[in-house]
Amino acid sequence: MTRPPLLLRTYGGLANLAAPLLFRRIRDRLVAHGTSPARARERLGHATLPRPAGRLIWIHGASVGETLSALPLITALRAQEDPPRILVTSGTASSAEIMAKRLPAGALHQFAPLDSKRALRRFHAHWQPDLLVLMESELWPQMIQTAPCPVVLLNARLSARALARWQSLGPSAAYILRRLALIVTQTEATAAGLRALGVAPDRIRTGGNLKAAAPPPDAAPAALAQITAALTDRPRWLAAATHPGEEDLLLAAHRQLLKSHPDLCLILAPRHPERGDRIAQMATGLTLTRRSAGEAPTAQVYLADTLGEMGLWYRKAPLAFVGGSLTPNGGHNPWEGAALGCALLTGSHLTNCAQDWQTLTDADAARTDLTADTLLPALQDLLATPAAARAMGARAAAVTARQGDDIARTVADLNALMPAKATP
Structure with missing residues (x-):
């Protein structure tokens, strides 16, 4: 891929410089909500679990709502004859606690790496994902640019104001969006807005709302x-x-x-x-x-x-x-x-x-x-x-x-983007 536009290079430099200070604030917040200091270091890309063997899909959501919305998809992916392993990342203590209770066998949770090159380099070296799936509006520039695999945006939710902001970014927006192999939106309005930003029509479609398809919360x-x-x-x-x-x-x-x-x-x-x-x-x-x-x-x-x-x-x-x-x-x-x-x-x-x-x-x-x-x-x-x-x-x-009617099609789309066998 060609060199990123100046705006993205500037963002990357500032994000990399700010990462240590940002981590300290995030670590303190996580620990205050009951997260162990060791697990808080996952935000710097330090894994606390071994990578499972086989193909691995990395699914990233911001917090509770986004990660819960991925559960029906995760269940469908794991129900296949040769299922991939699933790594779910998020940024909040509450999402980690809920994922620990609700993820199916073959899926695990880690805190997401900060959008800095050092954290992402450590993360990729350990987890070696075969596919990155971003949920809703989690479009982190360096996470997308450094991913060693195809990148998908699912359940995309961008308001008219958000689309206008992306439009104002010009070449930087186009550079990031070109990196996405597939975008599945919640609404046709979001799909139309992304096409207006230059996303190729064959890489975008409107699907169901995964958040609505998530199973309701359990009750003991x-x-x-x-x-x-x-x-x-x-x-x-x-x-x-x-x-x-x-x-x-x-x-x-x-x-x-x-x-x-x-x-x-x-x-x-x-x-x-x-x-x-x-x-x-x-x-x-x-x-x-x-x-x-x-x-x-x-x-x-x-x-x-x-x-x-x-x-x-x-x-x-x-x-x-x-x-x-x-x-x-x-x-x-x-x-x-x-x-x-x-x-x-x-x-x-x-x-x-x-x-x-x-x-x-x-x-x-x-x-x-x-x-x-x-x-x-x-x-x-x-x-x-x-x-x-x-x-x-x-x-x-x-x-x-x-x-939830679109889940089977989404599973087929993700399978088509992954290698038939795990990355060595």
């Missing part, structure tokens, strides 16, 4: 039975993945809802469970029990301040508000709740997942664009008409079930 049967027994037949609603600035609004709405539904339970599951103490202090005038304390949902508010148990809460709440959306955090993936038949509500700040929510609203399977003023009426409406809420949840489950 014993825990599910305990929660079910404690809730009895009380009406309840879930506030999932909430952020600072939202809990006060949600608790205020719950206080109003209790006037017409005095036995109503709010299951409040913050995005970051370590904020539990602060959130508990906000619940003035309400009774509250906490999952982290081993307590049952017997109060007006049940603070679900644990990690990895969203499967419990979505199964027990017919109505769910998904946070990160009343405040400008970009919103969160609706598909876990949709797969489990929840009637879904969310706010208007959805830059991270607008197309996901649009797919559901087009099917009358979700309500979006809620604000501090319209949240309460929406909740009141669905609590007062449980049949309508159940119908909305059923539509959400049906839409979700249709999203």
